[in-house]
Each structure stands twice: as C-alpha cells, then as structure tokens.
Amino acid sequence: MIIPVRLPAGSYDITLSRGALSRAGEIINLDRKVLVVTDSGVPKEYAEAVAKQCKNAVIITVPEGEGSKSLETFGELCRALLENGFTRSDCVVAVGGGVVGDLAGFAAASYMRGIDFYNIPTTVLSQVDSSVGGKTAVNFGGIKNIIGAFYQPKAVVIDPDVLKTLTPRHFSNGLAEAVKMSLTFDKELFELFEHEDAAENIETIIERSVRSKAAVVEKDEHEAGLRRVLNFGHTVGHAVESVEGLGGLYHGECVAIGMLPMCGEGLRPRVEAVLKKLNLPTKWRGDPKELLFAAAHDKKFSGEFVTVVTLPEIENYRFEKWTGEELLARMEAFFK
Amino acid sequence: MIIPVRLPAGSYDITLSRGALSRAGEIINLDRKVLVVTDSGVPKEYAEAVAKQCKNAVIITVPEGEGSKSLETFGELCRALLENGFTRSDCVVAVGGGVVGDLAGFAAASYMRGIDFYNIPTTVLSQVDSSVGGKTAVNFGGIKNIIGAFYQPKAVVIDPDVLKTLTPRHFSNGLAEAVKMSLTFDKELFELFEHEDAAENIETIIERSVRSKAAVVEKDEHEAGLRRVLNFGHTVGHAVESVEGLGGLYHGECVAIGMLPMCGEGLRPRVEAVLKKLNLPTKWRGDPKELLFAAAHDKKFSGEFVTVVTLPEIENYRFEKWTGEELLARMEAFFK
Numbered sequence: 001m002i003i004p005v006r007l008p009a010g011s012y013d014i015t016l017s018r019g020a021l022s023r024a025g026e027i028i029n030l031d032r033k034v035l036v037v038t039d040s041g042v043p044k045e046y047a048e049a050v051a052k053q054c055k056n057a058v059i060i061t062v063p064e065g066e067g068s069k070s071l072e073t074f075g076e077l078c079r080a081l082l083e084n085g086f087t088r089s090d091c092v093v094a095v096g097g098g099v100v101g102d103l104a105g106f107a108a109a110s111y112m113r114g115i116d117f118y119n120i121p122t123t124v125l126s127q128v129d130s131s132v133g134g135k136t137a138v139n140f141g142g143i144k145n146i147i148g149a150f151y152q153p154k155a156v157v158i159d160p161d162v163l164k165t166l167t168p169r170h171f172s173n174g175l176a177e178a179v180k181m182s183l184t185f186d187k188e189l190f191e192l193f194e195h196e197d198a199a200e201n202i203e204t205i206i207e208r209s210v211r212s213k214a215a216v217v218e219k220d221e222h223e224a225g226l227r228r229v230l231n232f233g234h235t236v237g238h239a240v241e242s243v244e245g246l247g248g249l250y251h252g253e254c255v256a257i258g259m260l261p262m263c264g265e266g267l268r269p270r271v272e273a274v275l276k277k278l279n280l281p282t283k284w285r286g287d288p289k290e291l292l293f294a295a296a297h298d299k300k301f302s303g304e305f306v307t308v309v310t311l312p313e314i315e316n317y318r319f320e321k322w323t324g325e326e327l328l329a330r331m332e333a334f335f336k
Numbered sequence: 337m338i339i340p341v342r343l344p345a346g347s348y349d350i351t352l353s354r355g356a357l358s359r360a361g362e363i364i365n366l367d368r369k370v371l372v373v374t375d376s377g378v379p380k381e382y383a384e385a386v387a388k389q390c391k392n393a394v395i396i397t398v399p400e401g402e403g404s405k406s407l408e409t410f411g412e413l414c415r416a417l418l419e420n421g422f423t424r425s426d427c428v429v430a431v432g433g434g435v436v437g438d439l440a441g442f443a444a445a446s447y448m449r450g451i452d453f454y455n456i457p458t459t460v461l462s463q464v465d466s467s468v469g470g471k472t473a474v475n476f477g478g479i480k481n482i483i484g485a486f487y488q489p490k491a492v493v494i495d496p497d498v499l500k501t502l503t504p505r506h507f508s509n510g511l512a513e514a515v516k517m518s519l520t521f522d523k524e525l526f527e528l529f530e531h532e533d534a535a536e537n538i539e540t541i542i543e544r545s546v547r548s549k550a551a552v553v554e555k556d557e558h559e560a561g562l563r564r565v566l567n568f569g570h571t572v573g574h575a576v577e578s579v580e581g582l583g584g585l586y587h588g589e590c591v592a593i594g595m596l597p598m599c600g601e602g603l604r605p606r607v608e609a610v611l612k613k614l615n616l617p618t619k620w621r622g623d624p625k626e627l628l629f630a631a632a633h634d635k636k637f638s639g640e641f642v643t644v645v646t647l648p649e650i651e652n653y654r655f656e657k658w659t660g661e662e663l664l665a666r667m668e669a670f671f672k
Contacts, residue, residue, distance in 0.1 A: 008344065032639070075407055075476070082477045082633065089638040110446075112635045113473065113484045114558070137449065140411070141418045148449045149485060222450070297418065299448045302425040303368075 001207065005132065005152075005214045007221050012155050014132065014210055016203070020159040021046060021120065024093075025053030028118045028155045032056065033090035035081055037104035040064045042096045042122055043165050050095055050120060058084050062103065069103050069138045071147065077107035081115075091116035091154070097123035098130040098251070102145070105136030109151035119153045122162045124174025124202070125252055128181070128209040131156045133217045133230075143297045144238060150222055158210070160203050169250070171199070172279045176233075176252030178209045179274060180259060183267075184232050185212040187314045193274045229317050232309040233259030235295060236331060240284055242294035249281065256280040261334040264312035288331035292324055337543065341468065341488075341550045343557050348491050350468065350546055352539070356495040357382060357456065360429075361389030364454045364491045368392065369426035371417055373440035376400045378432045378458055379501050386431055386456065394420050398439065405439050405474045407483065413443035417451075427452035427490070433459035434466040434587070438481070441472030445487035455489045458498045460510020460538070461588055464517070464545040467492045469553045469566075479633045480574060486558055494546070496539050505586070507535070508615045512569075512588030514545045515610060516595060519603075520568050521548040523650045529610045565653050568645040569595030571631060572667060576620055578630035585617065592616040597670040600648035624667035628660055 003014040015027050024030065034054040038047035041064030051057035060080055062068040081092075092115065094104035101119050108117035121131040137148025163171065175198055182189035189208045192201060213230065220227035237258025241251060249257075256275045260282060263271050272282050298306060305321045312318065322330075339350040351363050360366065370390040374383035377400030387393035396416055398404040417428075428444035428451065430437040437455050444453035457467040473484025499507065511534055518525035525544045528537055549566065556563035573594025577587060585593075592611045596618060599607050608618050634642060641657045648654065658666075 071407065071411055078476055078483050082479060082482060085632070087637045087639060088635055110483045110485060112482060113471065113486050135449065140414055143418060146418060146448060147414050147446045149446060150449050296421070299424055301423050303423060 003207070003210055003214060006218055007152060009221065010152060012153060014156040014158060014214070016158045016160070016207055016210065018159060018161050020157050021049050021162060024050050024120060024157055027157055028093075029091070029116075030054040030093075033084065033086050034058070035060060035077070035084070035086065035090075035092045035104075035107075036095055037062065037077065037092060037100055037107070038095045039068060039097070039100050042100070046120075046122055046162060047095045050093055062100070064099075066099060066139060066144075069099050069145075071138055071140055073103060074107055074110075074138050077104065078111055081107065081111045086111065086115065088112050088115055091118060093118045093120060095120045095122060097121065097126045101126055101130055102135070102137050102148070105134075105151055105153070106138055106148050109136050109149040114151065116154045117151065119156045121156070121158060123166060124163060124171055124206075125177055126174075127158050127160070127163070127206050128174055129177040129213065131158065132210055132213045134221065142242070144242065145299070146297070158206060160206060163202065168279070173250040173252035175205070175278050176256040176275070176280050178205050179271075179278070180233050180255060181209045181212045183259070183263075183271065183311060183314055184229050184309075184317050185216075185315060190274070190314055193278070194270065198278060228307055228319060229309055231307075232311060232317060233262060235298060235306060235308050235327065236261055236291065238298055239291040239295040240286070243286055243290045253281050256282065257284045259311075261330050262308065262310045264310075267311065267313055284335055286335070288328060288335050291331050291335075292328045295327060296324060339543070339546055339550060342554050343488060345557065346488060348489060350492040350494060350550070352494045352496070352543055352546065354495065354497050354539075356493050357385050357498060360386050360456060360493055363493055364429075365427070365452075366390040366429075369420065369422050370394070371396060371413070371420070371422065371426075371428045371440075371443075372431055373398065373413065373428060373436055373443070374431045375404060375433070375436050378436070382456075382458055382498060383431045386429055398436070400435075402435060402475060402480075405435050405481075407474055407476055409439060410443055410446075410474050413440065414447055417443065417447045422447065422451065424448050424451055427454060429454045429456060431456045431458060433457065433462045437462055437466055438471070438473050438484070441470075441487055441489070442474055442484050445472050445485040450487065452490045453487065455492045457492070457494060459502060460499060460507055460542075461513055462510070463494050463496070463499070463542050464510055465513040465549065467494065468546055468549045470557065478578070480578065481635070482633070494542060496542060499538065504615065509586040509588035511541070511614050512592040512611070512616050514541050515607075515614070516569050516591060517545045517548045519595070519599075519607065519647060519650055520565050520645075520653050521552075521651060526610070526650055529614070530606070534614060564643055564655060565645055567643075568647060568653060569598060571634060571642060571644050571663070572597055572627065574634055575627040575631040576622070579622055579626045589617050592618065593620045595647075597666050598644065598646045600646075603647065603649055620671055622671070624664060624671050627667050627671075628664045631663060632660060
C-alpha cells in the first residue's frame with residue numbers, strides 16, 4: 001500500500017507492506033553510496049538486510065537511547081559521510097526507531113546542506129508517528145529536539161513484520177501516539193482501540209495513523225498552525241519525559257500521561273480505559289513544579305505563552321494560550 | 337533602495353542604504369529577544385548600534401576568522417539561545433562578514449528547527465555575495481561549508497557606510513565576487529571595473545551584484561541547476577583556499593585565482609587586467625595535485641564528476657562535467 005505525502009517543497013511516498021525491508025532496493029534508490037544508520041537496540045539483521053541491497057553501504061550503529069541524539073553523534077555521522085567521500089548524489093537511510101530517524105535525518109539535512117534521506121522505521125512509535133512529518137533533531141543542553149531541521153525524507157518504507165521483535169512495553173509505547181492521533185482526528189480508530197485487539201489490527205492502526213498525520217503535515221509543513229494539534233499530550237508529556245530523564249518512562253508513556261489532563265471530563269474515563277487496556281501509564285507521581293521548569297524550554301512556548309491542545313470531545317480539539325501559571329495549575333490539579 | 341528576493345518558501349527584502357545600521361530597528365523587527373552575533377574583527381560599535389535598538393539583546397562576539405565556523409562555535413550559539421530562553425518568536429541577527437553570517441544563519445536555521453534570521457553584512461564580500469542566497473554552514477573535518485542548511489533570512493540590511501573601516505586588502509577581497517558576478521551576468525558592470533574607480537562606485541557595484549545574485553537564487557534556491565553558475569571560479573578557488581588554510585589567502589583572492597583557468601583565451605587578459613587593477617592575485621605557486629585532493633571533497637562533486645563553470649566569453653558561461661583527472665590537467669596547465 002502506498003500513502004502519498006504531498007508537500008510544496010516536494011512530495012514522497014510512504015510504502016506500507018509486510019516484507020518491505022527485504023525489498024527496499026526496489027522501492028528506494030540504493031544504487032549509490034548509502035550510509036545506513038541504526039542503533040544497538042535494533043536487530044542487526046535489519047540494517048544488514050538493507051545494506052546488502054546497496055551498491056556501496058556503510059553501516060553506522062549508534063548506542064541505543066536518547067543519549068545518541070547529541071551534537072557529538074551528529075558530528076560522528078557527518079565525519080563518516082565525509083571520510084567515505086559521500087557526495088550530493090549519495091544518501092542516508094535510517095533503520096530503527098525515532099532516535100535513529102531524528103539523528104540520521106538531521107545529518108542528511110545538514111551534510112552538504114542536504115542529501116537524500118530515507119526512513120525505514122522499525123518500532124510502532126516511529127512507524128505510526130515520527131517517520132512522517134520531516135522533523136529531525138538532536139537534544140542539547142538537556143532539552144529534547146532543540147537543534148534540528150524540517151527535512152522531508154525522499155521516501156518512507158514501513159514493514160510491519162519487523163515489529164515482531166519488539167518487547168511488549170515498546171509495542172505499547174508506540175500505540176500511545178496512535179491513540180493520540182485517533183482522539184484528535186479519527187473516532188473510528190479510537191473505537192477500534194476500545195473494542196478490538198491492537199496487535200491483531202496493527203496494520204490498520206499504522207495505516208490510519210499515518211494517513212491522519214500525512215494529511216496534517218500536508219496542510220502545515222512547518223508547524224505554523226494546524227500541525228500544532230499533533231502536540232496534543234506533548235506539552236505535559238515532554239515535560240514528564242525531561243524530568244524523568246534517561247532510563248525513565250518512554251516517550252509514548254509520557255504522552256499517555258500528558259493527554260489525560262487535556263481531555264474533557266466526559267472523555268477522560270474512556271481515554272483512561274484505553275490506555276490501561278494497552279498497558280500504558282495513566283498517572284505520574286512527581287512534582288508539577290519540576291514539570292513547569294522543564295516545559296519553559298518547550299518549543300511550543302512563544303514569548304510568555306504556551307499553546308496547548310485541549311480536547312473537550314473526540315475530534316474536537318482546541319488551541320488555548322496558557323501562561324506558565326495556568327499550565328502549572330492544571331498539572332497540580334491533575335497530578336495530586 | 338529595496339531589492340526584493342522572491343522565493344517559493346517565502347520572500348524578503350534587501351535594504352541598501354547609507355546609514356541603515358543605525359536605523360535597523362525601523363527596517364527589521366527587533367522588538368523581541370535578539371541574539372546579535374558578531375566577530376572580534378568587526379568594530380564593536382556596529383553590533384552595539386544594533387543591540388541598542390533591540391527590546392532585549394544578547395551580543396555574542398566570536399573570534400575573527402574561519403576557525404569560528406565550527407560545530408563547536410555553532411553549539412555555543414545554540415547554548416546562548418537556550419540559556420537566554422529564546423523561543424520561536426525571537427530572532428538572530430548577524431553583524432559581520434561571511435563567517436558571522438554563515439555561522440549565525442546556521443544557528444538560526446537549527447535552533448528549534450528555525451527561528452527568524454536577519455543579516456547585516458559589514459564587508460564588501462558579504463554585502464555583494466554571501467548575504468544573498470540563504471546558504472548557511474560551518475566547516476568540519478577540514479572541509480569548508482560541509483555542514484549547513486539552505487535557510488533564507490527574513491531581511492538583509494546593507495549599509496555601505498560601514499565599509500569605510502575595512503582594510504584595503506579586505507575591500508579588494510570582496511570585489512572579486514562582484515567581478516565574478518559581472519563576468520557571468522553583467523557585462524556593463526565588468527566594463528565599470530575596467531574603466532572606473534571601484535571605491536567611488538561601490539554602491540552601484542553592490543546593487544548590481546545583489547540584483548544579479550537575487551535573480552539567480554529566485555530561479556534556483558537549492559542549487560539544483562542555474563545557481564551552480566555562482567560557482568564560477570569556486571571549484572579551483574575553494575581548493576586553493578583549502579590548501580592555503582587559515583592565515584593564507586582570503587576567499588575572494590582564491591576566487592580571483594580560480595576564475596582565470598576557467599576563462600576563454602580571449603577573455604583572460606581582460607580579467608587579469610581587472611584583477612590586477614583591484615590588487616587581487618592572478619597567480620598561485622602551489623602544487624596542483626594538492627588542489628585536486630582538496631577539490632575531491634567539494635560539494636560540486638557528484639559521484640565521479642565535478643561540474644565546473646567555464647566562460648568562453650562574458651555572460652556566456654557553460655556547465656561542463658569534468659573528471660578529477662580533467663580538472664587536474666587544467667590546473668597543471670595553468671599553475672605551471
């Protein structure tokens with residue numbers, strides 16, 4: 001199945017197909033020098049399956065985890081591109097989760113001011129969310145995604161077969177972003193989460209999430225307007241993630257926690273029930289004041305205000321401008 | 337005088353006006369947090385003149401020279417933005433030459449995936465050339481401009497009055513890029529260089545160079561086609577610059593040297609006469625083989641070939657695909 005993404009700066013296709021990993025060379029142009037970027041948590045067979053389809057592959061394996069989303073590791077990828085003589089007609093392929101995609105994407109965006117980038121996401125989280133949208137970044141000074149670029153891939157290849165090697169916790173973690181997408185744009189998908197088994201319906205979940213996200217990104221590539229709806233659950237979620245630090249909760253788990261304070265009273269019990277069914281957390285026991293401090297560096301802050309997304313009902317989101325104090329008050333009311 | 341630059345991703349104005357520095361706040365929006373980036377070679381009064389027109393200014397002064405175009409200094413600018421709580425609605429202003437513009441522009445392009453960037457070039461070189469076009473970059477691994485972004489400024493403010501503090505060598509250095517522009521696009525401007533005094537006509541030289549460059553960039557923002565004509569003199573020029581290293585010849589001087597081997601036999605004496613009149617070098621005594629090694633990392637190499645711009649006659653440029661061997665042969669014939 002092909003899901004097109006049409007953008008002013010150039011369009012690309014998302015291919016969603018079981019077994020696509022071993023046919024990647026038929027879908028994307030690997031007949032050149034290819035830097036295959038993966039991490040130590042990804043089965044190495046995946047990167048190797050891609051590499052053996054390339055004319056000339058260099059595999060770089062970075063350590064698993066957010067720690068690799070650093071300016072230093074970014075420099076290492078650029079050095080590998082330089083030392084292997086990559087030119088503007090060569091390319092970078094990410095084989096892994098969001099960390100690998102964000103890092104490799106930023107290297108591809110910046111090397112020679114931009115060479116071709118392909119994303120082959122291997123986690124639920126990256127398949128349903130971060131593979132679409134062109135956001136690339138590294139962390140810096142303790143703040144997530146503070147240095148990066150909007151840079152669209154030339155193509156995205158999603159192979160649901162690779163998900164079978166994920167731990168149950170990673171599988172659930174990714175579903176949090178799909179639940180977010182369903183709440184803001186796709187009531188039917190939310191009802192699927194309520195009534196059906198997620199693992200059995202994973203292709204449908206990926207497809208519907210990707211279609212929703214692609215539609216949003218097509219309307220607002222650079223997050224000037226509508227796209228901010230994708231931040232539903234993320235203002236609080238990113239703050240929780242910052243405070244938790246490395247080794248704490250996963251991104252999707254933080255988003256699960258972050259969505260609940262933004263849901264209307266009537267909707268909240270349904271969301272809570274779905275999150276529990278998916279083994280996602282619904283509570284956080286830390287100090288809301290620490291969250292506010294972390295949130296103050298959020299890119300969603302503009303001057304003194306932060307734009308949050310609230311959700312009185314499914315598919316009925318609102319943008320609200322809150323001060324830091326208002327955000328703190330909501331968090332204190334919820335995380336008590 | 338306003339010179340508009342119209343691009344698909346957004347348009348901006350170049351304001352060319354004597355005394356513009358002290359009126360910058362009327363031309364660009366400084367009513368917010370502003371990171372003013374300058375270097376130790378720029379009279380500090382210039383950055384201060386801009387800072388005092390800002391609502392909230394932070395001045396960063398990096399050391400003069402190419403050494404500041406590094407990933408480390410880029411990180412320092414990002415850290416300053418972060419530590420001073422810059423949000424997406426704040427901005428970066430470059431006050432200096434090409435080094436400052438390239439570095440500050442890349443920081444603005446990357447911080448939070450892009451905040452507003454203004455360029456106030458203070459050298460002839462940056463006024464006639466690097467302030468227009470949206471190329472930002474740092475050097476890495478000994479290679480110039482290898483990490484960067486295409487990122488357009490929100491506006492460019494050119495004040496020819498600031499040029500009076502330049503040394504004669506820096507003044508001449510900048511004129512090399514204007515000569516290049518005249519050779520490829522503007523015969524009348526080349527004749528001005530032949531028959532008139534450059535210093536007395538500096539406003540005309542800036543205006544005509546900027547108009548030519550803006551027209552090229554409008555047609556080809558990302559250097560996919562026509563824009564490569566701006567690389568006239570730069571394949572050899574960049575290689576000379578690489579081999580010379582820090583403390584050697586200036587960029588414009590290298591471009592002067594790099595243009596001559598690419599000119600037709602009939603044209604070359606005229607170009608040589610103009611370069612001499614402007615106190616620019618016309619010869620280089622190093623080893624062409626070293627040049628080839630440096631050129632091999634040039635972004636203009638695509639696979640095995642490099643696209644060079646040759647100029648049989650004024651305004652009559654050609655793109656030619658050369659192998660490394662062909663490039664070496666031309667350099668050996670010329671630098672003998």
